[in-house]
Amino acid sequence: MSMIPVVIVGAGPTGLTAATLLAQYGVECLILERWESIYPQPRAVALDDEVHRILARLGLRDEFAAISRPHQGLRLLDRDMRVLAEFRRDTAPGPHGYPQGSMFDQPELETILRRNLKQHGTVTFRGNAEVTALTQDASGVRVDVTDTATGEQESIRAAYVLGCDGANSLSRASIGAAMQGLGFTQRWLVIDVVTEADLGQWEGVHQLADPARAGTYMRVGKTRYRWEFQLTPGETADDYRDMARLHPLISRWTGDIPVAELEIIRVAEYTFRAQLADRWRDRRVFLLGDAAHLTPPFIGQGMCAGLRDAMNLAWKLAGVLDGALAESVLDTYEIERKHHARAMIKLAKFIGTAMTAGGEFGNVIRRAVAPRLHLVPGLTDLATDSRTPPLHHSDLVVRPRLRRGLAGRLCPNAIVDGHRRFDDLAAGRFAIVTSIEPSAAQRADIERRGAVLIVAHPGSELHRWLRTGAARAAVVRPDGTVLHASRRLLPQTIDAVRRGGG
Structure with a gap:
């Protein structure tokens, strides 16, 4: 065999x-x-x-x-569809070269x-x-x-x-x-609808903080829309298979659009688990x-x-x-x-609990607190920033003990030479990103190791990125993750990986 x-x-x-x-x-x-x-x-x-x-x-x-469309961020709505808080995302390309959502x-x-x-x-x-x-x-x-x-x-x-x-x-x-289990189980109704009508809604994710029935709405495509609603005890998806019974749930968004113009693609029950x-x-x-x-x-x-x-x-x-x-x-x-x-x-x-917990008391708290969330320093950036946490320390993520640094984070997919981005140049190989102008011998050493050398010139996006980590050079793995960042060129780090230790 x-x-x-x-x-x-x-x-x-x-x-x-x-x-x-x-x-x-x-x-x-x-x-x-x-x-x-x-x-x-x-x-x-x-x-x-x-x-x-x-x-x-x-x-x-x-x-x-x-086949995709950028979305503009997140709105938190109360049961009367009033906006409690809004966190907008820029739909223009971000540090990775694409819309954040x-x-x-x-x-x-x-x-x-x-x-x-x-x-x-x-x-x-x-x-x-x-x-x-x-x-x-x-x-x-x-x-x-x-x-x-x-x-x-x-x-x-x-x-x-x-x-x-x-x-x-x-x-x-x-x-x-x-x-x-990580302590979260909720039953939700998931609904997908197609219509040629324009719902005229804000093109982001709507989180409905209604203690009677939390919900979510988003436009998925040119004619596709998605709703999710928390089910109450005893309810099932079968209770909402036809538009006559479903329409009262979604009418807050569909308004005066005739029911005949709304086609149900799917009604399903999901148990959301952690x-x-x-x-x-x-x-x-x-x-x-x-x-x-x-x-x-x-x-x-x-x-x-x-x-x-x-x-x-x-x-x-x-x-x-x-x-x-x-x-x-x-x-x-x-x-x-x-x-x-x-x-x-x-x-x-955390987001799910904040949206659904507390019943009427929780609703009072949300209505009082949510409109002031933008006043909390850094919270808007946290809510709109698509960056995810750095990877945990491992043999392939060498992180400093006393500061956060760049290791474990993604290298930005920055434009490097006027039109090509980092990923186009790295092409799934190890890369050395450095603001240090390497000597001919250093260039040859990096090439011998099969790595790509990318010089981050002053004023460039990659140069600014290195400075945020107090670094002058970074070894970037084939998946775009920073293996190690330093104030010195350390191409020999790649050899250590190949031997089995970072």
């Missing part, structure tokens, strides 16, 4: 992203997906500019721009992700392929697969398996991992996406977290497979991503 370097279980956005990134490094991989076609119903609808940057890395810059339709995103895979000859996609068991030994993983159309069974050998198989993950069960797997890896099997973490949707980071997982792991796994990196670098995946995912889940919990 021949060995496939990587088998990916699940062809959602996380699995497709991981496969594409691995393919860019020339890694052969097989995607096994239980269903043949894309799930047609919309689920995820938002992503930030950090994740937009990942899509561009996949080669989908123009395609995603064509974008809305999209997930089936459209999965369509372009699948189509993009076809240009990579190292990726094989198999639908109607249900993985029924994963069994590890010293040299690989046996993947048992059943063809759901014919019932035929077979076994495949893989060097590594990426479990991108969602909340009910067989991959997670196979490694004996369990989800740990959960984290107790471990994300057992030897050759890794968990990514919803298999590893579940977050309430209040800050739009559910799908984003899965794509961040793929971006973090793919370059490390590719390096191990081709012998460029020591296998010990794979230990950094869970260390870095688990801490980050936990921080984002906690933030989502």
